[in-house]
Amino acid sequence: MSLFTGGGLILNNSLTNIISNNSEEVGNVKVRVNSIPTHQLIKGEADSIQISLKQWQPRPQIRVELLELETDRIGVNLGEIRELKRDNWQNILKKPLNMGWRTIMTEKDINNLIKSPQAQSVITKFSGDSSDFELLDLSVNLQPNNRVGIDTQLKLPTRGEEILNVSLEFNLELIKGHTLKISDIKGTLNDRQLSSKLLQGFVDNINNELSLRNLEKSGITVRLLRLNILEDNVEIAGFVNLQPSIP
Template identity: 30%
Template sequence: MELLTIFLSSLIGLVSPIGIVSDRVAESTLRKQFVSVEALQVRIDNAPTYQLLQGRIDRLRLSGRGLVPRKDIRIDRLELETDPIALQGLRLKLAKPLQAGIRIILKEEDINRALRSPAIAAQLQTMVRRNERYSFLNPQISFLERDPLKLGRANRIRVQALLSEKGYPDQLAIVAEAEPKIIAGRTLQLQNLYVTANGQPAPAPVIQALTETIANRFDLRQLEKSGITARILQFSLQPAQLELSTFVQFRPPSKK
């Protein structure tokens, strides 16, 4: 979500009274937020000139493909559409919250590449109870079809990784399968979670602890202290990709 905050902040800059109102220049400016871009289109629905001079536009729409915000992190598709945007004064201060609908498609292969990146590996490490004795190696995710009659829709995920302990050569092959579900549009819950270590089922207390850790870690309410309200409107798994539609409201922190 840090990337989302930076991206939304750049949108505010496009609307400032001394900022950018041209589709082409806006597109060029947004491209600079990414390491690389395969395709990007920006459309600004202009309000009357006097409103533009006040830092207001009716709507901003964006469509992108193959967006790489950081090395080894790729977004296959990104679509964004805002409500009217309005600023007050010459500083980049919102007169009202910025609201947007966002649709994201992530490919399974891109998710696995990201899991191997140093940034994501560091975050995974914090999920091992911040214990430096243990490390996750070679994590991999797969989207599984339970029933071939479901016409290609996946409803389970499998996560595999090796767990190593500092000072010991042996490694545990961890395999976890679950049905992901979004609760109240804001929390990821892993239903029917099943975990094995070297082929042996994990104890029930371990399953419960892992379920609670995931739910707490992926709770969008944590963003509210940063001025972001987010809700997941759609969560869809296919055998090779994940699709996510969200509503986001962005409120920059007030300056005292």
């Protein structure tokens, strides 16, 4: 019972150590578990949990400048945590979980993330058949007023070993909290202007995949409340609702 006394101080420190020990690097960790009465923690329940992480690197090539999380009332099945896998996370929840979050990533963080295996699999999904081209390099250039630049180098089977330099610039808009939309796109191929019709067809294909509602069939509802792109970082804030598995 001493674990749950003193306002959960020992538990807060334990969770802080767990995060630190399972991260590649973290600059600062703050954890607060709010639970009255404290003995409800034994049942896997708490009034709320607040976490703030600065300069957090959970995995190689994945880093955020800031991540803040705050939950509503939480209830989890402690016995299921050891069996946690990617496809059975809903078994842990006793009740729906609501969570607000805010994150800041620098331009350098984003470009490192792009090179991670997780990001490469997403890029492959959006790109379609990878046999149509070979992506050699990709980098992001953040600009004020929610504008993004992307520079790529690639090869096409029809162009042999020639390296093609493609540069794109576009606005990234947040629509009704659940959809990201690319608009006002411009681009060049080897410093030659690309046709607006070609670019619009490319954008239409991507925009169809940028709805967060696609996650809802998996029991995850995500809404974005803020998208703020500056010259050196991007700030995103929103909330998540996670649904438990249906018996």
